[in-house]
Each structure stands twice: as structure tokens, then as C-alpha cells.
Amino acid sequence: MTSHVHASELRRAARLPAARGDAEAPPDTTAAPDAPALSGGTAGPAALEPLLRTVLTALAEGAGRRAGPVPAGAPDALAAHVAEEFAAARGEEALSRLTALLAYGSADPADPSCAAHLHCPPLAVAAAADLAVSALNPSQDSWDQAPAATTLETLLLAELAELVGYDEEATGVLTSGGTESNLMGLMLARDQVLGRASGRRVEVDGVPRGGPRPRVFTSAAAHFSVQRSAALLGLGEDAVVPVAVDHALRMDPSALAEALKRCSDDGESPVAVVATAGTTDTGAIDPLRACAEAAAEAGAWLHVDAAYGGGALLSDRLAPLLDGIALADSVSLDWHKLGWQPIAAGVFLVRRAETYASLARRAVYLNPRDDEEAGYPSLLGLSPRTTRRADAFSMAVTLRALGREGLGRLVDACHGLALAGAAAVRAHPRLELHCDPVLSALLFRYLPTTGSEDAERTDRINASLRRRLLREGRAVVGRTEVPGEGPGRVRLKLTLLNPYATPADVTRLLDAVAAAGRAEEAAP
Numbered sequence: 054m055t056s057h058v059h060a061s062e063l064r065r066a067a068r069l070p071a072a073r074g075d076a077e078a079p080p081d082t083t084a085a086p087d088a089p090a091l092s093g094g095t096a097g098p099a100a101l102e103p104l105l106r107t108v109l110t111a112l113a114e115g116a117g118r119r120a121g122p123v124p125a126g127a128p129d130a131l132a133a134h135v136a137e138e139f140a141a142a143r144g145e146e147a148l149s150r151l152t153a154l155l156a157y158g159s160a161d162p163a164d165p166s167c168a169a170h171l172h173c174p175p176l177a178v179a180a181a182a183d184l185a186v187s188a189l190n191p192s193q194d195s196w197d198q199a200p201a202a203t204t205l206e207t208l209l210l211a212e213l214a215e216l217v218g219y220d221e222e223a224t225g226v227l228t229s230g231g232t233e234s235n236l237m238g239l240m241l242a243r244d245q246v247l248g249r250a251s252g253r254r255v256e257v258d259g260v261p262r263g264g265p266r267p268r269v270f271t272s273a274a275a276h277f278s279v280q281r282s283a284a285l286l287g288l289g290e291d292a293v294v295p296v297a298v299d300h301a302l303r304m305d306p307s308a309l310a311e312a313l314k315r316c317s318d319d320g321e322s323p324v325a326v327v328a329t330a331g332t333t334d335t336g337a338i339d340p341l342r343a344c345a346e347a348a349a350e351a352g353a354w355l356h357v358d359a360a361y362g363g364g365a366l367l368s369d370r371l372a373p374l375l376d377g378i379a380l381a382d383s384v385s386l387d388w389h390k391l392g393w394q395p396i397a398a399g400v401f402l403v404r405r406a407e408t409y410a411s412l413a414r415r416a417v418y419l420n421p422r423d424d425e426e427a428g429y430p431s432l433l434g435l436s437p438r439t440t441r442r443a444d445a446f447s448m449a450v451t452l453r454a455l456g457r458e459g460l461g462r463l464v465d466a467c468h469g470l471a472l473a474g475a476a477a478v479r480a481h482p483r484l485e486l487h488c489d490p491v492l493s494a495l496l497f498r499y500l501p502t503t504g505s506e507d508a509e510r511t512d513r514i515n516a517s518l519r520r521r522l523l524r525e526g527r528a529v530v531g532r533t534e535v536p537g538e539g540p541g542r543v544r545l546k547l548t549l550l551n552p553y554a555t556p557a558d559v560t561r562l563l564d565a566v567a568a569a570g571r572a573e574e575a576a577p
């Protein structure tokens with residue numbers, strides 16, 4: 054076989070000893086012609102090319118099989134179809150058949166009628182960059198698995214820190230999203246604040262027992278990952294004190310001051326204030342300066358969850374809304390929301406690197422001291438994860454390809470759509486706006502033609518009209534409940550993240566909502 058000759062020639066050229074000391078029959082290191090190809094190396098791109106053509110064809114074919122943003126039908130019918138295809142797809146056909154299935158069975162955020170969640174349509178350039186990451190598979194836990202990607206992540210983080218208003222003392226890491234970033238912010242808060250009070254290293258010794266009860270303050274409209282983080286960090290979900298919000302779901306600063314005062318009166322320990330810059334439902338931005346002042350006075354860490362609202366930093370028009378964010382000890386950003394990246398593109402930033410100690414870790418096989426002293430940097434001690442994808446890459450490519458201005462234009466376009474949508478809701482006799490949009494989310498509800506004062510029935514109709522739109526494959530609209538007591542809490546939500554949707558698309562979507570509401574009223 055020629056491959057034997059080839060492999061042994063290579064070995065000779067590299068002066069490598071023949072394997073197993075058997076010069077006659079070195080093992081064949083070249084894949085057989087029908088063996089599955091690898092994606093890397095100089096041969097990888099050629100092997101990928103026909104497969105990518107298959108994928109692209111199947112993507113178009115599958116999306117074309119759908120009439121709207123989601124496949125029509127009930128979930129069990131789709132599940133049966135998926136099971137059938139999964140069972141039937143075999144061998145060479147697997148890639149095309151299952152890719153077409155994935156495309157057909159997607160909720161496609163590139164469709165203007167898919168507007169439920171902070172689920173963005175990725176930019177094609179970002180998806181293409183992501184393919185390079187998949188093909189090469191750098192892992193950010195050691196330099197020798199990601200030589201260039203390690204530096205790119207560090208450089209990208211420095212630019213993002215600057216965007217937030219931090220100076221060179223800042224540091225950070227890429228995360229799986231706001232959930233992980235919030236967990237890390239609260240971990241540093243716990244270790245810094247309780248560590249200072251107890252004179253111990255909390256990440257080593259554990260949460261001090263018998264001391265004052267640790268407390269975390271966040272608004273009633275904050276993301277649920279704050280409670281989950283408290284649970285994971287051994288503080289308990291009940292350590293989180295929900296602070297009252299106004300109608301637009303913005304934290305009431307006087308309620309925060311009162312809650313902190315009560316905490317101090319009760320001899321408890323205020324570990325952190327978590328301010329939200331862009332609540333998931335309304336995009337409301339907590340009063341960041343007031344939160345910073347209150348946290349500083351109480352000796353608490355300030356974490357700003359800007360998973361959604363961080364996108365405003367890209368827009369000259371909206372950036373002033375985040376005034377004060379640079380006062381935060383740590384910040385969460387998510388570029389898989391306003392940032393148009395494939396999942397995952399989370400960012401965690403810390404204002405002062407010296408407070409980022411809890412995760413420092415020496416693993417002899419990943420970041421030995423002598424390697425670091427010899428100039429091989431390691432990101433291992435910045436993340437709770439070990440193997441970590443180079444998600445920084447598609448963000449870095451996007452930032453350079455579009456610039457902050459280019460991304461800012463996309464943010465402004467989505468904001469403009471939300472304003473247009475709000476005006477359309479206001480003008481609609483059967484729709485009621487909850488509050489003015491801040492970023493790109495629009496909260497509203499359908500008012501039944503009769504008996505809209507029956508709050509429970511109105512809630513029921515709003516909840517079921519959304520399922521009707523899903524079942525018909527017509528639209529993906531969000532559904533939430535506003536905090537507080539009492540009936541009449543269900544709201545519908547448009548989270549507008551498609552910068553190329555038009556105001557007419559949004560009006561059509563709202564008309565579909567109203568038509569589905571009428572159909573639900575008429576349903577038995």
C-alpha cells in the first residue's frame with residue numbers, strides 16, 4: 054500500500070524510530086478511504102467541503118418544509134416524526150436527513166414571527182467563524198490546546214472591559230451565559246465579603262457556620278439564576294431577598310435601602326447586591342448608581358447582570374441607560390442575545406483582578422508553574438470549567454467585521470422595532486401595553502371582546518392563544534407573568550432581536566395575536 058510507503062517516509066524524514074521497532078511493517082497512520090475523515094489539518098477542509106454542501110442544502114430544504122417560524126402541529130406529533138427520522142437515518146444519509154429534520158423542526162429566530170425569547174438569529178459571519186472553532190477544537194483550559202485562541206480571548210476581554218468602562222485592572226472570562234456569569238459573580242462576592250468578615254478563605258474552608266446570615270439583594274424581577282446560584286454556593290435560595298420593583302419592573306431604590314437597613318438591624322451579612330441591567334421581560338434597567346452607593350455603604354459586592362442590557366453598550370443612543378455600570382465589582386454580558394452570536398457567548402468581567410482569586414487552581418498537567426514562568430499563559434484559573442470551547446473566536450471575528458458601530462446599528466434597529474411595536478399595541482383596540490419598551494422587548498396582553506374584567510379568564514385566553522399560534526406554526530410569542538399578587542398577571546411578550554424585521558412584520562405578528570385571541574374566545 055502506498056500509504057505504508059508514505060508513512061515510513063515521513064518517519065524517516067522526521068528521524069522518528071519505526072513503531073514497535075518493526076522496520077518492515079510500520080502501522081498505517083493514514084485513514085482508509087472509507088474511514089470517517091477528520092476536520093483539522095491540511096486535509097480537513099477538503100474533507101469538510103462536500104459535507105458542508107450537504108449541510109447547507111439540507112438547511113435550505115428543511116427550512117423550506119416549514120410554513121412559519123416553527124413546525125405546525127402538536128408536540129407529540131413532531132416528537133413522533135423526530136423519532137421516526139432518527140431511527141431511519143443511517144450511514145451516509147444521516148447528515149443530510151437529520152440536518153433537514155433539525156431545520157424543519159427548529160424555532161427559527163431568523164423568522165420575524167419568532168420573537169418569544171432572548172434567542173437571537175446568529176449572524177452568518179459568526180456561524181462561519183464558529184465552524185472554524187468546531188473544526189479546530191481549541192480548548193481554553195491550557196495554552197498547549199489553544200495557543201492563539203488563548204491570546205484572542207484575553208484581547209477580546211480587554212476590549213469588552215473597556216466597553217463597560219473598566220480600566221486595565223479588570224479581568225474576565227468567557228462563560229456559557231448569564232447563568233454561569235451570575236454564579237461566578239456571586240461566588241466572588243461570597244468569598245470576598247464573607248472572607249473579609251471571617252478572616253478565612255471561604256472557597257477553602259466553606260461558608261462560616263454560626264456567623265451572621267449571608268444575604269443577597271436583588272429585584273423581584275431579577276433572573277432566577279440568582280436564586281439558583283445562592284443554592285449552589287451553599288447560601289440557600291432563601292438567602293436572596295427580593296426587592297420591590299415598579300410597574301416597569303425596575304428596582305425601587307428606596308426598597309433596596311430599606312431591605313439593607315433591615316439586614317443590618319437584624320445582624321445579618323449583606324454579601325451582594327445584584328442589579329439587573331435589562332430584565333428578561335421588560336428590559337428594565339435598575340438604578341445602577343443608587344445600587345452601587347447602597348452596596349458600597351453596606352460593604353456588599355455589586356454584581357450587574359447585563360446579560361440582556363449589555364447590548365446597549367454597543368449603541369451610542371442606548372449606552373447612557375447603563376450609566377454607572379463601571380461601578381460594579383463584576384458584570385455579566387451575553388452576546389448570544391444582543392450580539393447575534395451562536396450559543397454560547399457569555400462574558401463575565403471583574404473590575405479588579407485581585408478580587409478574582411477563588412478559582413485560581415494549579416493543575417500539574419495543565420498549567421504547571423514552570424510553564425507559566427517560561428511564558429505560557431493559562432486561563433484555567435478564571436473559569437469553573439476545564440475543557441472550554443473557544444467561544445471568544447466568533448465574537449472576536451464579529452467585533453472586527455462589523456465594529457462596535459455595525460453592532461450598534463443592529464441594536465438600534467431592534468430598539469426601533471420595539472418602539473414601533475409599542476405604538477401598534479397602543480393603537481390596537483384589543484391589545485394593552487404593559488409599559489414602554491426600554492430595549493427591544495415589548496410586554497402586552499390581549500383584552501377579550503367581552504368580559505375582559507374577568508382577570509382569570511383573560512389570563513387563560515392569553516396563555517392559550519400563544520399555544521394556538523405555536524400549534525398553527527404561525528408565531529412564537531413569549532408568555533410571562535408580572536411579579537406581584539392577584540389575578541391578571543399573564544402577559545405576552547415580543548423580544549425583538551431580528552434587526553431586519555420591519556415594523557410591518559411586527560404589526561402582522563400583533564394582528565395574528567389578536568386573531569388567535571378571538572379564536573380562543575370563540576373556542577368551547
Ligand SMILES: *Cc1c(COP(=O)(O)O)cnc(C)c1O
Binds near residue numbers: 332360
Ligand atoms: C438570559 C438572562 C440570563 C441567563 O443567561 P443564559 O445565557 O441563559 O445563561 C440571566 N440574566 C438575565 C437578565 C437574562 O436576560
